[in-house]
Amino acid sequence: MTTVTADPAPSSTPPGRSARPSRLRHSWDRHWYAWAMVLPVVIVLAVLIFYPLFRGIWLSFTNLTEANQVAEICTRSITGGEVCTENPNKWEFVGLDNYVRVLTGEVGEFWQWTGVTLIWTFACVACHFGLGLGLASMLNRPMRARGLYRVLLVLPWAVPAFVSAFAWKFIFNERFGLANALLSAIGIDPVSWFADRWTALFTAIVTNVWLGVPFMMVALLGGMQTIPGELYEAAEIDGASAWQRFRNITLPGLRPVSMTVILLGTIWTFNMFPIIFLVTEGQPAGQSEILVTGAYRAAFEGIRNYSLASTYGVLILSILLVFSVFYRRALRKQGEVW
């Protein structure tokens, strides 16, 4: 027995087997500081991102709600004492049940909400980018009081979103709002903005465009200022018109910036909760609801349904992931790397 412990066993392992551990150890010996430096990031990511993410995914396979989350429900009596009874319908694993119920429309209006979300996202991002680009090119040349214009145009961004949401909601108030007052003043019948899904969505899009243009403008203006002035000078000497210079110098030069802000804008707008929630409130009859507000109402009104909320979360995440993958692929084809 004693001979076994005395035996120099580790050295006798075959060289093929020891190759992997020794390479690992080699890497550790050489790069331990790199690992040590990565560690905080790994921990932070694990705590802040991976744990909630995987817990959310796990919850979407259960039927956990506020009412069935505890094993026993205890009732305290005011005269002292506590009675605990076993929860008759404790939560359990239900597999893909939630997804089936959501995707078949048994619960909520998933497909309608998705359709509205796509229209909403596309309309908002298109207006953001178009207007932002227009304003940025107008401001990207010497003029008087340029600083003042820039400050004024950034202002909507500085106002808290809910404040502007309430202001716009009131502007579109059917009886007392400014929009209908203006329409009546020029002889057009007042519009029942929130009685039709398209006009209701229109009010929300107008609000969001007002809120979102400053960001696009600032980002694109920054991008424009990185384009070397010599290119424009050379083009001018070659006799290029303003439009040709814009198309052939400004737009390509902006591509790294614009691609990034469009991706960001899409993701933000897709998940833009407060505007729809506060301006249209989903009216009429839930038809202007987008995915995030619909999911919120479905999951958090009345007894809260955590599993359903997670299911919607996972579905929204998947849609955005698919979008990002395709977007990146499209970018890579054009030779962009980011």
Added chain:
Amino acid sequence: MRRTARGIAVLAAATLALSVAACGGEDKASEEQPKADPAALTAELTWWDTSDPQNEGPAFKELIAKFNQTYPNVKINYQSVPFGEAQNKFKTAAQAKTGAPDILRAEVAWVPEFASLGYLYALDGSELLADESDFLATPLASNRYDGKTYGVPQVTDSLALMYNKELLGKAGVGEPPKTWAELKTASQTIKEKTGAEGVYLNPAGYFLLPFMYGEGGDLVDTEGKKIVVNSEQNAAGLKIAKDLVDSGAAAKPSANDAYGTMMTLFKEQKVAMIINGPWEVNNVKSAPDFGGVENLGVAPVPAGSARAGGPVGGHNYVIWSGMPQEKVDAAVAFVKFMSSAESQAFLSEKLGLLPTRSSAYQVDAVKNNAVVAAFQAVNEAAVGRPWIPEAGQFFGPLDQLATEVLIQNKDPKAALDAVAKKYKAEVVPGYGL
């Protein structure tokens, strides 16, 4: 086997509690003494008030000041929480076991829900329910869940027809309408003769209930465990409401902010009749353009073919189960004071709210208050709502239906069928269709 083990555990816990109580006998005796002397009761209690901070809040603060005259060392931490947020806020805090108020003013439909989740103290056997029979039966019923009582009624209410006396007089409508058909003709007359709108219907589920109740309908049958929202009666009731709007007798409601619009128009005398509850009396009374409480008429909601009735609403005082046991005496004293007949009479006089104690109605200030007297008749005809934990969830789908039917011209029966399906899928899966 597990069940017996559980039984033994409960027994053990009970005996333990008993012996603790026995050991604490001395303490109890010495505590009896301070109860006679309210100044010795020391605690700090948080109260979430969900009433309107401008119209109703000041009166509640006055009551707290009165309470502190007798109990100077019980500090009430008054917090005004918007009604729309309070339910979710309370649940979040109660579940986290921190940050919930000791006492909450809970809407009637919330109490069974909170109780089913174990968030409230059961009040049976305490002083608060000692004179239980004095409380009106219907408001008290909303506090019962599974054989126990979890709250004390603060105010009760129901929907009524509130009207502008001056406008009705100008139009030559002598009596407030008693049926929906009368409402329609009265409304048309008012529109013709005064230029103001006749009636404004709030397109929300709760405000459509009088139409459904009027034909004898209901939402669910809790005894038979059956969803009855898509009955012919309800469809007939909705048709009446839809006809009021379609025919132009009622003002065209807006889908968004309809409640605020309704109140603004009523206060500015631009609409003669609304269907609303006593919680708005003070708001209307203090509106500069309305003409004071003398101009406000209150009548029961018009009747359908079966009956006239609005839904029972109101608010209760509940005590959070996470409140430490030492504060119980103070909390009980506070709730007892707030729900006493005198306090209720005070609120009734100040705000026109309806007391929940029959003895409060004997107080002169209440008896001689015309608005309260009018609402009392309304409340006697009110229809009790299903007091089940899911009751709060009935209104989301109903609100959608109200918009669809009154604004988007959808067929009532088809809209009701969709609501029934939603109830089955999302609200009460255990009920039959």
